Amino acid sequence: DTAVSQTPKYLVTQMGNDKSIKCEQNLGHDTMYWYKQDSKKFLKIMFSYNNKELIINETVPNRFSPKSPDKAHLNLHINSLELGDSAVYFCASSPLLNGELFFGEGSRLTVL
Amino acid sequence: EDQVTQSPEALRLQEGESSSLNCSYTVSGLRGLFWYRQDPGKGPEFLFTLYSAGEEKEKERLKATLTKKESFLHITAPKPEDSATYLCARPSAGTALIFGKGTTLSVSS
Numbered sequence: 001d002t003a004v005s006q007t008p009k010y011l012v013t014q015m016g017n018d019k020s021i022k023c024e025q026n027l028g029h030d031t032m033y034w035y036k037q038d039s040k041k042f043l044k045i046m047f048s049y050n051n052k053e054l055i056i057n058e059t060v061p062n063r064f065s066p067k068s069p070d071k072a073h074l075n076l077h078i079n080s081l082e083l084g085d086s087a088v089y090f091c092a093s094s095p096l097l098n099g100e101l102f103f104g105e106g107s108r109l110t111v112l
Numbered sequence: 113e114d115q116v117t118q119s120p121e122a123l124r125l126q127e128g129e130s131s132s133l134n135c136s137y138t139v140s141g142l143r144g145l146f147w148y149r150q151d152p153g154k155g156p157e158f159l160f161t162l163y164s165a166g167e168e169k170e171k172e173r174l175k176a177t178l179t180k181k182e183s184f185l186h187i188t189a190p191k192p193e194d195s196a197t198y199l200c201a202r203p204s205a206g207t208a209l210i211f212g213k214g215t216t217l218s219v220s221s
Contacts, residue, residue: 004155033208041197041216043156045208056208090155100146101209103155 003027006091006104013081014112020077021107023091031055032074033101034066035090043090049074078109086111116202118212125219128189133215135200136182145183146209147176148199156199159185190219 004025013019025032033056034046048056052068063079074091088108092101119134137145144163148156160169162178169176173194175186185198197216201209 040213041150042213043199043211045204045210048208092155100158100161101148101156102158105155106153 002104004091004093004102004104006089006107008107009105010108010110012110012112015081015083017081018077018079019081019109020075021089021091021109023074023076023104025072025091025093025102027093027095027102029093029095029102030071031094031096031099032068032071033092033094034074034076035092035103037088037090037106039087046089047074047076081109081111083111085109116200116210116212118198118200118215120215121213122216123218125187125190125217127191127219127221130186130188130190132187133185133198133217134182135185135212137200137202143203145178146201147183147185148201148211150197150199150214159198187217190217192219192221195219 006023031050033048035043036046037043045058046060047066049068065077068074088106090106091104094101115138117136125131144161146161147159149159150156160176165178165180167178173188177184195218197214199211199214201211204210
């Protein structure tokens with residue numbers, strides 16, 4: 001039973017399209033995150049949600065919009081995709097703010 | 113600004129050849145130093161959290177230590193299955209962990 005699951009695992013799309021990535025955690029955690037890992041493997045925080053409320057919104061283009069329908073889900077919608085959006089996007093959850101993170105397997109987005 | 117710097121960027125070892133990975137951080141009220149392991153195509157997997165200088169934690173062939181300005185991940189007699197990217201992270205001023213760029217370890221038999 002996967003603790004943090006993301007779908008889809010792979011996503012290939014054209015520039016200008018809109019796409020979504022879904023994340024679900026069954027750990028009962030209050031805090032969820034989206035991280036972006038670029039081609040150099042650098043993990044960078046994008047968004048943080050605590051109890052469905054946005055806590056962190058790092059310098060991310062407005063084309064990225066997270067949405068948390070409930071504590072167990074955090075989705076990421078991306079509008080007007082650009083080549084530079086190609087990366088692996090990781091969802092994570094944590095029982096505490098600034099606590100240990102539990103990561104999903106990642107969603108590899110390729111924009112052509 | 114909170115920063116985490118890891119070295120070396122890449123490390124190649126022979127099986128059984130012990131070594132250490134370094135993680136240095138800017139000092140602004142450390143609230144934990146985290147180590148993760150990441151295998152290709154997978155999400156990072158939690159290894160250790162250290163909170164105070166002098167603290168040490170061990171797991172199999174790995175031992176993490178913490179000083180006031182840096183942390184070390186010591187790998188004793190590594191095996192090929194220890195090959196992975198090792199990431200360290202610390203809490204930011206907000207609520208997220210800030211990660212270093214990682215050390216990619218390759219252990220050959």
